[in-house]
Amino acid sequence: MKNRFLAALTALATTATLFSACSKDDNNNSGTTKLSVYLTDAPSPYDAVNVDIQDVMVNSTSDSTNGWQSLHILRPGVYNLLNFRNGIDTLLAATDIPAGKISQIRLLLGANNSVVIGGTSYPLQTPSAQQSGLKLNINATLVAGIDYRLWIDFDANKSVVATGNGKFNLKPVIRSYTQATSGSIKGIILPPLTTSGVFVIQNTDTVGTAIPDATGAFLVAGLNAGAYNVAVAGNGVLKDTTLLNVNVTIGQVTNIGSVTLH
Known part of the structure; x- marks a missing residue:
């Protein structure tokens, strides 16, 4: 997974502030x-x-x-x-x-x-x-x-x-x-500050990325309806993990809850 996401991680490093600002808590009326x-x-x-x-x-x-x-x-x-x-x-x-x-x-x-x-x-x-x-x-x-x-x-x-x-x-x-016209995926990666990026993948294409904030919260917006895989890249000590077939519905925020890296 590290090789697959190397290029995306490089891009994320230059825009970490932007993606962190897109992270949300459970209140959908914030942000x-x-x-x-x-x-x-x-x-x-x-x-x-x-x-x-x-x-x-x-x-x-x-x-x-x-x-x-x-x-x-x-x-x-x-x-x-x-x-x-x-x-x-x-x-x-x-x-x-x-x-x-x-x-x-x-x-x-x-x-x-x-x-x-x-x-x-x-x-x-x-x-x-x-x-x-x-x-x-x-x-x-x-x-x-x-x-x-x-x-x-x-x-x-x-x-x-x-x-x-x-x-x-x-x-x-x-x-x-x-x-x-779109849906979103949000969640919390635990422990906080242990992931180098969250990647939303459909088929073989990475269609959305985010870097969780200091609490581990993230949100990837602007997604079409359909099923996605959510891949979380570890920090080199904790392992990568992938959630399969996360469904997105137009007009809704799909909450994957807490994902704990081991």
Whole structure:
């Protein structure tokens, strides 16, 4: 086993701090989770509905004024909602955030919003959105070590309101939904500080690695559903050990418990 993992151990040595930071205790609401936010749309009769999205933010508190965290949108600017119909979406932002509950998400809009009808472009008035952003209630609980996707589903047809004299307002009708896209494996290696690395293996490929923290705890996140072998490399005195067929389920953290090296 030592020869098999030599290259991986070398890489781990340069990133030990990173993997130690990923180790978790039994509280799945500690640590971080990856949240990706996508934009999609329902059908509408317009030629284009252009929305100027400048940022995406989440709030994990009950304070609708404070507590907001930017997800740092990948491409601020104008998005034609009609490009994302019939199951098509686009990634707005993806980042690690503290695990736990998120109560709201907010889109911050710029001024370049418009609707195109019969080849003619009309500005969309969005005064309230420009001041405080479009707030959506989410009320989701994100588990540490699990990757999540959140979709913002605009209904472009219902969101554009004609006010007369060729003027239009943007009054967004939006729904949102989340989906867990990965699972994790966690455990505790005993005695602490006696392993040089934990390796999650599927078939012959090492798909995840970790160095346990000072208590022996580790977590390997971002795993697809399936069965894995978890190999623990000893320290040269204590022997290596391998747990076979550890099952991972999407949206869950598989706890292998305590593993004692001898």
